[in-house]
Amino acid sequence: MSHTLxxxxxxxxxxxxxxxxxxNNHNIVVRSNERAKxxxxxxxxxxxxxxHDSHEGEQAEITKKGFAGNDFFDISNITGAGGNMTIMHVGDPATMKGHPTFMQALNKAWQHADQRTKDGITKPLHLDSAGKIVRMDATKDNSHLETFVRTFDDQSYVGVGAWNGKAGDSRDNIQSRAAVGSKDILITYSDGDARPDPDNSAVIHTHTLVAKQQAVAVRNSHDGKKSGISLTNRSTHDETYFLYDNYWNGNGTAGANFDHPLKSIRVSAGQTVSVDLSxxxxxxxxxGSIIPATWVEFQLEATNDHKAHGDVSVEQGxxxxxxxxxxxxxxTTGGFTTPVHAAESAYQIRSDGQRVIASTMGNRLGGPNQAAIESQKAIRDKVYVTGGTGVPDVASANNHLAVDFY
Known part of the structure; x- marks a missing residue:
């Protein structure tokens, strides 16, 4: 069923x-005092x-009709801010999330901060000639900034919340609570107060497409000389692949990025392209860009041995x-080349209509699928099924890895 955003x-x-x-992952421009659908x-x-000035700011993160048939949504400032944004079920203000005057609260807190606090967060804050903050960089990149923002914002995601065995901050975790049912959703943006209007008088117009998702430059080579990956499509049809960098990285942990692809590339059937990455x-x-999906996880230069390392995971499908x-x-090789034939209860129909094996760990779409875990025991020594150890560590001293999708 379709609903309207x-x-x-x-x-x-x-x-x-x-x-x-x-x-189709196209940007939109919404005209002043109008609505787009x-x-x-x-x-x-x-x-x-x-x-904001070609930089990403506040974002609304949404899952339609996820676990138990409910919508899950929140407002996040993890990747930055430059305006005010709220989100709610249409006609239900009790479901509203997001700080409606975030930028005003940010400026007020800045004005009252002591010099030591300001010194720790000056770099990620961008001020105009009058000394007003007009844009904020990602809180995920500055722990002092995250702490500062938490002094006035408990209505949006400031950190990453509970993830990968970490408890997270309770103020972030509460943002993950469901809005009952699956309904139309309203996002309100404003430089002033982003609380939704009580009426529907604003004009609704067909949005204007202004840009495509950033495409990655490719070279038809397989030389492995630059940091990156050689990406091969071994299927019988053309395919688009998406690369995601983590929101944050810790000692053996990471904040997975579900909704903000870094780059995308379309690869013809049987073709290999070299993708240069930092x-x-x-x-x-x-x-593609949705889950459940097989993940090929990698880093290109580890801090300990300066090698590229990678693995294959079916934890998210x-x-x-x-x-x-x-x-x-x-x-050295990791992964699997033969499709897994799982129990019927291990499958789910993805939002694009594809029948895929569900997540073994759970995510905002729902909890772990036990049948998916049991059905993939045979590949446990080749890929991450539910975490743990025993999966080959594929390391490459030249900071270049080969990735094949079948």
């Missing part, structure tokens, strides 16, 4: 938004991110085989 721009200027998960399918996930990249590549291998002559 409405974006209301209450500001006096046109506002651009990145769209992930819907609208985007169709969303139940079971789908995505994000709407405000753009040596600091830590994240994954997957088919299995939509087909994939392998990863070293290109430095060692030929």
């Amino acid at each position: 409405i974006i209301h721009n209450k500001s006096p200027h046109n506002q651009e938004f990145e769209v992930h998960g819907w609208n 985007i169709a969303t399918q139940d079971g789908s996930s995505g994000a709407i991110i405000a753009i 040596s600091s990249f830590k994240g994954r590549v997957q088919r 299995n939509d087909g085989p994939a392998i990863i291998r070293a290109t430095d002559g060692t030929n």
Whole structure:
């Protein structure tokens, strides 16, 4: 079933938004004091991110009709801010999330901060000539900034919340609570107060497509000389692959990025392309941009041995085989090349209509699928099924890995 996502721009200027998960991942521009509508399918996930001076700011993260048939949504400032945004079920203000005057609260807190506090957060804050903060960088990149923002904002995601065995901050975790049922959703953006209007008088218009998801430059080579991956499509049809860098990285832990692809690339059947990436990249590549899906996880230069390392994981689903291998002559390989035939209860129909094996660990779409765990025991020594150890560590001294999707 389809529902409508409405974006209301209450500001006096046109506002651009990145769209992930819907609208073919095309950006939209919503004109001043108007509304745009985007169709969303139940079971789908995505994000709407405000753009400020070509930088990503506040974002609405949404899953339609997820666990128990409910919608899950929140407002996050993890990747930055430059305006105010709220989100709620249409007609139900009790479901509203997001700080409606975030930027005003940020400026007020800044004005009252002592010099030591200001010294710790000056770099990620961008001020105009009058000393007013007009844009904030990602809180995930500055622990002092995260602490500062928490002094005035408990209505949106400031950190990453509970993830990968970590308890997270309770103020973030509460943002994950469901809004009962699956309904139309209203996002309100404003430079002033982003509380929704009590009426529906604003004009609804067909949105304007302004840009595609950033495409990655490719080279038709397999030389392994630059940091990155050699990506091969071994299927019989053309495929688009998406690369995601982690929101944050810790000692053996990471904050997975579900909704903000770094790059995308379309690869013809049987073709290999070389994808150049920064040596600091830590994240994954997957088919398409939605889950459940097989993840090929990798980093290109570890801090301890300066090698690239990678593995294959079906913890967030299995939509087909994939392998990863070293290109430095060692030929170490991980992953699987034969499709898994699982019990019927292990499968789910993804938002794009594909029948795939569900997550073994659970996510915002629902909890872990026990049948998926049991059905994939045979590949446990080749891929991560439910974490643990025993999976090959594919390391490549030349900071270049080969990834094949089947």
